[in-house]
Amino acid sequence: MSGPSDYQPTNPALKWIERRLPIFGLVHSSFVAYPTPRNLNYWWTFGAILSLMLGLQILTGVILAMHYTPHADLAFKSVESIVRDVNYGWLLRNMHASGASMFFLAVYIHMFRGLYYGSYKEPREVLWILGVIIYLLMMATGFMGYVLPWGQMSFWGATVITNLFSAVPYVGDSIVTLLWGGYSVGNPTLNRFFSLHYLLPFVIAGVVVLHVWALHVAGQNNPTGVEARTEKDTLPFTPYATIKDLFGTSCFLLFYAWFIFYMPNYLGDADNYIPANPGVTPAHIVPEWYYLPFYAILRSIPNKLAGVTAMFSAILVLAFLPWLDTARTRSSKYRPLAKQFFWVFVVVCVLLGYLGAQPPEGIYVIAGRILTACYFAYFLILLPLLSRIEKPRPLPNSIAEDVLAKSGGKAVPMVSTVIMLAVAGALFAGSAQNARAEEQQTPPSQKWSFAGPLGTYDRGALQRGLKVYKEVCSNCHSLSYIAFRNLADPGGPGYSPAQAAALASEYKVKDGPNDQGDMFERPGRPADYFPSPFPNDQAARAANGGGLPPDLSLITKARSYERGFPWFIFDFFTQFQEQGPDYVSAILQGFEKKPAGVTLPEGTYYNKYFPGHAIKMPQPLTKGQVTYDDGSPATVEQYSRDVTTFLMWAAEPRMEARKQLGLQVFVFLIIFTGLMYFTKKKVWADAH
């Protein structure tokens, strides 16, 4: 894109606009006629994917903002309302939450591509630095976005990260108070994070415009690192790059859809389904996966200020890459040493990410320190050193020549990568015996009717589970996100609206004030929610020996257990998400005689699966307690299974709709991807 284009639209109306605002010429020269190197591989499609993801996040975000309330007392509930009541609210929320992860995945691949092929080198330094700025803005946006649902992880993650600024000497505490707008993370903090979370993506969009402009001035890099010189080296962007990007994006959308429809909570934390509580710190505060490597670096350094500095430096060092790596050869394809160390670096980053999620004990601390040193050594020692001593392989004379030549010989097995993988293996093996496994007994895996891509709720189990809830659990536990009308919703227990209304009228609900100014009681209506057994938390505690029986609406999503390596990888493919139900049903059946030598605190009971084994709830279910109308066995095992199924529905009433739509979307996307593939092959047939 150099200077005004000489493109003229043929349509007279468009001609009229073009003369006054040459937008069509701009689009034509930037995205139609624009010469793009003909040898680009699929690592180059992530720029287009990122543009799509930014657009999708803004679209879904603006829509979510129409329904979300940014107040500490209302935020959590407003998000649940979106997921339960807003038409396709569950879809929009899943798209936005999974979209953030996809956005970061794409940006990391995009950045690693830049690292490998030397896309940061002259004359693309400003392009690269603009990219680092976009990355920083993305991290700020993602952090603030995660605070908005106001769950436990939202609140405590915000507390930990804002507290980091207190490390700044002299003005640290003033900065933190300024950020908080109060004396701790609270409503002022949430409100301003919402404002900034809405703002920053548009700032990102502006920097992206600069980023694409800078790209078009220099032209794209390519796998050889040799600049395009003649027309033989390039192809017009449309149709060649456009169709290739469409195909790549379609594949990416398939991967994205897997999360939206089948694994919406895989990348999240169960603790974020617990409303924020400033008085209770979660046992393990873990940021979202895309921050984990930096979190690991932060914790590796025992000094607070040094740790904060190291963490920010780990990102800022990227901006200096063009001056750290001054090798003349751009692409690592022709740099045998740099290539090996690049892959070692990739493994270092992945391992740092893994460590960021582990408790900072034992071998993890040592490994974290070694890997942090490796991370910085790569940028500050290795790359400058290689610039001086490495002998690169000979470059092709041009892109055209590279395309025509047969593909080169097999890569030499990379010794250093093998060593790194061995180190990684040792780490994982070591973690299998780590102390965390002793904290909690793994609940046995049950078979659930709602598991898997075609899972549905067993209606009988839901109705029986409702009976167990009503007769046993509701004495202490509220179910405040479920309204009586939900019992008649599709994908639920399958009651008719009349039955749901009849059930509602069995309850007494407080209403008012009436015209005399008094509160009064009336029978429940379908629009009412299940009433809580206690008027407030303090009354609940007083009646339960100081313990607060949690609301059960989200309990099966708010509880989980460590799957460990390598299970968490298999889980991704098997769509395993039943940690919560497995845990809940294990607790209900896990009351045992206290083993010898164990002392339990006053007022607690021994439970095999409860972390720490001392639970404040006495065994709630006994054989024969509830009589089932359909003759199902009146055993504790049956009660646990049924009430857990019911509670899974209470936590996600729209699950069946999610999986059904997911199937339709997948079929569509697979067909679409196939079509794009064949179209791409046809378009490119004459170019190869």
Next chain:
Amino acid sequence: MATLWPFISQMNPDASTIAAGAPIEVDLTPIASGQDIKVFWRGKPIYIMNRTKKQIEEARAVPVASLPDPATDQSRVKDGHDQWLVVIGICTHLGCIPIAHEGNYDGFFCPCHGSQYDSSGRIRQGPAPANLAVPPYQFVSDSKIQIG
């Protein structure tokens, strides 16, 4: 610069937040020896501990120079009210709430990264850099304190 100040200053705690953070009074009579309570002031949890003689003696027996953040026990309590320890229950490492009456020093244990504080709220081991902060407070009477 002067035009910029209102835009920065608005981020600081507003009037209602400051008012909600006004001093509070806490009655100490329900707290038996060896017990502690947690109150909230300015959004922060504050432990008020009625220390046993043993806890006070243990705290005072520690050589001050050996502490990561040296401070005498006497400097962290009020004269004549030595059994009362009032500290902000926020770990000075990364802000989690330590658990009272836990850890090797009969003080506080932070479950997040393993910092341990003693019965004077001083950091003894772990990554936390400083002792638990003592909020501004004074004794209104022998059985009542005002925090803030």
